[in-house]
Amino acid sequence: MQDVKAPLREALKTALERLGVEPPATIPVEPAPKGKPGDYGTPLPFQLARRLKKPPPEIARALAEALPPLPGLAEALPVGGFLNFRLEPGYLVGLATEPPAPRPPSGGKVLLEHTSVNPNKELHIGHLRNVALGDAMARILAYAGRVVEVANYIDDTGRQAAESLFAIARYREAPGEGEKYDHFAGRLYVRLHRELGEEGKKEVLEPEIREVLRRLEAGELRAEVERILTAQLATMWRLGAEYDVLLWESDIVREGLLEKALALLKTTPYVLEPEEGKYRGALVFDTSKFIPGLEDPYLVLVRSDGTATYTAKDIALQFWKMGLLSGLKFRPYTAQPSGRPLFTSHPQGEPMPFGGASETINVIDVRQSYPQEVLKAALRALGRDDLAAGHHHLAYETVLLEGRPLSGRKGHVVSVDALVQEAVARARAIVAEKNPDHPDPELAAEQVGIGAIRFAMVKAEPRRQIDFRWDQALSFEGDAGPYLQYAHARAASILRKAREKGLDPEAPLPEGAVGTAGGYEVALAKVLLGFPEAVEKSAVERTPHLLAAHLLDLAAAWNAYYNAKEDGQPATPVLAAPEGLRELRLRLVWVVKETLRQGLALLGVPAPEVM
RNA sequence: GCGCCCGUAGCUCAGCAGGAUAGAGCGAGCGCCUCCUAAGCGCUAGGUCGGAGGUUCGAAUCCUCCCGGGCGCACCA
DSSP: OOOSHHHHHHHHHHHHHHTTOOOOSSOOOEEOOTTSSSSEEEOHHHHHHHHHTSOHHHHHHHHHHHOOOOTTEEEEEEETTEEEEEEOHHHHHHHTSSOOOOOOOOSSEEEEEOOOOOTTSOOBHHHHHHHHHHHHHHHHHHHTTOEEEEEEEEOTTSHHHHHHHHHHHHHOOOOOTTOOHHHHHHHHHHHHHHHHTSTTHHHHHHHHHHHHHHHHHTTTTHHHHHHHHHHHHHHHHHHTOOOSEEEEHHHHHHTTHHHHHHHHHHTSTTEEOOSSSTTTTSEEEEOTTTSTTOSOOEEEEEOTTSOBOHHHHHHHHHHHHTTSOOOOOEEEEEEOTTSOEEEEEOTTOBOOSOOOOSEEEEEEEGGGHHHHHHHHHHHHHTTOHHHHHTEEEEEEOOEEETTEEOBTTTTBOOBHHHHHHHHHHHHHHHHHHHOTTOSOHHHHHHHHHHHHHHHHHHSSOTTSOEEEOHHHHTOOSSSSHHHHHHHHHHHHHHHHHHHHTTOOTTSOOOTTSGGGOOHHHHHHHHHHTTHHHHHHHHHHHTOTHHHHHHHHHHHHHHHHHHHOEETTEESOOSTTSOTTHHHHHHHHHHHHHHHHHHHHHHHTOOOOSOO
């Protein structure tokens, strides 16, 4: 797939030089709105009007005349103050006869952390948004040419893990028939909280919970945590999300990273131990220089009882991620469904080249914005403004369930496993209804169910609150994952039939084939050509929803092409088209299918060949 | 109180490093399977882009203020 805008920009730049005008840093070129003449256009004359003291239409005419010869350009049309370009159909379609390709990786490493669910209970739909966003973002960045490392942080020394493990030990219950271990742990966790709510229980049980916490910090209960983690990973994997490395909090502490981070910070004037006042005996970080406007800029890193806060551990982790600290050891953990190896930090591991990133992205909900700012502040306290600028918080709004906030205590939650099960069941019913002869209905049901869920989680702007509603999230019509999948399957079907007839969609086009292109092909090609830009924009702005929107456009353009009729007759048959045009159309179908496949892959949505 | 985010069609949302008559989906109405998958396509109806100022040749997009909603401002995890 070739860039259609770049040559136009180049030509405009040359024209400006010929007119003796200094070209602006970026020359805008956009598709012409429908109803306007030409295929692409630029508002450049408006921008130059003031400087040149000439009316825009006059500048547009002058630019048109000064344009160098340009392959594929049929006509340069001044339209009011715009300068539009009409391109030869064959040229335009020719640019779209190769599928898009990923960019080769280059530059520094981007360490993206997502999921990071407490290893104490099953995932719910709030976590789902994190996994879907993080996994899609990682794929998009890698495709756009970044070197990406995906980390999942395991908070194994937290209160929640301790409570679940304590509950499991206390109630001596076994998982129910077919009950996943994370659900089991979550169920007993809830039971424990009910008991803790009873009169006087908290005081009695608290020391025992603290003892579990101590053993967790010592790493004595790692196998117990892993049992829950393994069950959670099964859920992430079924969703199609994978990771490169697990980072255990207990390892960070045990390998002394926390101590090292605090030591680094203590060398700065911003970290102090007040001898009086409310922070007496604690180690605090004065953030006032970095986060202005706070009523109380002091942030506790180590409590007066000597225990470290989450913030302190997060800072240590951030320092490690950006190569300011070393000492973590790793070893292989397991193979993931795709075959991609998963590593884990481990006390008996070896040094491996994880971390040391120049850029970090934390996928975490918007309520964590302040702690994320603190991470930057800590980097700046060390004088590393460069690293602070390289840290990004991919903040997403929380998920509501049927209009109300999720609440584990009130039982107002839906687990990801239950959601997936329901989605696949609904998909199974629809596959049976729509395509009773499907060769592998179970595969299709799984792909469509997962696809619907994952697309629902990434199609909205991350900073918009999602109200999860069953009927909407599992909709198989309209702006939804299955719509894209259906478009893909339709294209795949044509390709399959073509190959049965002995045609090769990937074969080089015969001489003159692109010349047979008409308006339908041009319209489709123009949408296809927008794909690389959509991916890049998603990567730069760190949000998958832009790519999601483009894929919907592409699928719509393809469906419109597929259904085009003139006088009630199909206007764009592929296999029944005359030779030459048939090869061109087939080629375009192949490019559509490949583009959808790649785009869906970037969102973590499966692309069924048949559905 | 201070700070951040959101406010676009009846509902759910795109568009927001300023550009051409503001776009989808759902829902409503009408139409399209003797044609490569109708999970699709076409047409119709539906909008003072929360409000008011400002900047600009041009504002949904940038700035200011106001209104409405969400979130954050713990030696909690």
